[in-house]
Amino acid sequence: MVTIKDIAKLANVSHTTVSRALNNSPLIKEPTKKKILEIAAQMNYTPNFNAKSLVKQKSYTIGLFYTSISNGTSPSFFADTLKGVNSVISQEYNLFVRGIDDYSDYSSIGRQRYDGILLMSQSVNDNAFIYHVMEKNIPFVVLNRDIEEKNIINILSDDKEGARQAVEYLIEHGHSDIAIIEGKQGFKSSQQRKEGYISALIQHGIQIRSEYSASGNYDMESGYRAMEQLLSLNTRPTAVFCSNDDMAIGAMNAIFANELKVPDDVSVVGFDDIGFAQYTMPRLTTVKRPVEQISVEGAKKLLSLLNGNEQRKEKILANTELMIRDSVKTLAKC
Amino acid sequence: MVTIKDIAKLANVSHTTVSRALNNSPLIKEPTKKKILEIAAQMNYTPNFNAKSLVKQKSYTIGLFYTSISNGTSPSFFADTLKGVNSVISQEYNLFVRGIDDYSDYSSIGRQRYDGILLMSQSVNDNAFIYHVMEKNIPFVVLNRDIEEKNIINILSDDKEGARQAVEYLIEHGHSDIAIIEGKQGFKSSQQRKEGYISALIQHGIQIRSEYSASGNYDMESGYRAMEQLLSLNTRPTAVFCSNDDMAIGAMNAIFANELKVPDDVSVVGFDDIGFAQYTMPRLTTVKRPVEQISVEGAKKLLSLLNGNEQRKEKILANTELMIRDSVKTLAKC
DNA sequence: AAGTAGAATGTTCACGTTAACAAAAGGAAG
């Protein structure tokens, strides 16, 4: 392995001069710098990041942590977040990916190893990890999940507004018998999506009917069951807002199973815009959560923090986008 | 930051003794070791991996490289491979993730930075990277894509056999007018899946008809177009083997668009078993590529290599599995 | 009791880099 000392010998200067030249220090005369740079290139020199890290007390490493890599994280979430973060991180930084549940204890997670941490949080269970990171004084950003705690940079999508818009879209297309299939009990996201649903109804003066609220837990199967329950009502809803796409797919299957059609008999709207939403039959109208954008913003924020720019420790809401496809029917307004 | 020297002072021993105790050296007396370990735990000591790396000439980092993170890699592929690798890598190692196309030059990729490299290869364009890694003498394993080169550890699924089994399954269910929608021209995988298709037909004495070969390029749209072409034939095939699931979904859409039904009018089989295959209507029968298993095997192989166990530089084929769902109809044999 | 082998611990140095301080070289002013 070629080191700066090797270069120094060849260039007939001290290794410090080489170091300075490579780091583009203004202290070095142009011709000297040029000569050194040439030799370095010729010798195929690669800096040793470990040595650099050791002396600079910086790891040049950013940790990207998920709640879990093995359990529950949806494929498209991985792909989108990784894409987003990856596009921002410069070559100077290493990107390390791990699941929080891979660790039995967090002792190996310290400042020396990570300059900063991006946490794609999907569960309240992550809080222990968050406290550890705060305690260790590692710069970090929490993405995707709403953290109650103040003084944390927290970027997530505005689920309430997204849900409101989706339901408003249904109303504008003539629906007023609109049901909701709720997300997992106790999840902040479930609550906010429901709030959006309610807010849209109120805003348009539509009465809220408790029998139009069916509970689910974010998986397909629960969407199916919730839909069956809704279909068995005396006055069947003409449209259903599902708190995520998986449940929407389950709901659509339940509708088909009852020999009804989407959107002719029942309109369906989802939430998330998973990759598969455009491959369903019919293609699913849904609320796109800007996961990739959140990742990009989060990574940028973190990098800026690492560069010493003070950031406001605030919550940032990213806008959702309604992806209009084919699962909603326009009703003639009565 | 607490270092072994701090511990040494408190324990009234030399820092080397601490180092040995922490590394569980047999040279240290039990009571001393115990005392040191206790103090370390109490002080919340975290080893500095940079210093360790520097002196041991080891980076404790495994690079997981994809052909691209931004382009073309399917979400489920990310998720499955990451899961697989992650489950094997011990806490001792860092997992570094990047796309090859993130690099304009490979100069920063050297032995000091990576103890070993896992390459999830999806394109011939990766070859330049492979040569670089070989030249730098970094231990590595190529996964997923068939590499012609000898003397490379190369783990991939047995696509030919998988395709053969799928087509055989169609034949066993009474089909003999079986078409194929081929994968992207020039891809090794396309070729091997087609070979499997042909081999099954020959084996069962079924004549190969050139008009039953439609070309595609692995995306939905191409599957749709290929299927339309097949449907326009005088003697429509009763079953279609699609070289991947995306094209199978496209093909199913084409069948529906022509007011035909899957599987009643045409049976469809896919390849890959993407997550969505079980959510299609009807659920897609397909060949599951053991992506996660390949990742696990590859990571194990690499770790074993890093631990100094010589590995045979060979090609390993992993078995596919036919996922039987609802997109194939049993025909009465004539 | 002395000698000795072996176990346990300590000293010193090295890894490759940057930083603090030191020194030399060059140039301007008197």
Place this chain on the structure above:
DNA sequence: CTTCCTTTTGTTAACGTGAACATTCTACTT
């Protein structure tokens, strides 16, 4: 030509750890 800055370069130490070699301590043999 001194003297004194300023610019450029060099010397030395430090980061935290592990390894080679050195030393001390123990326990056993004679």
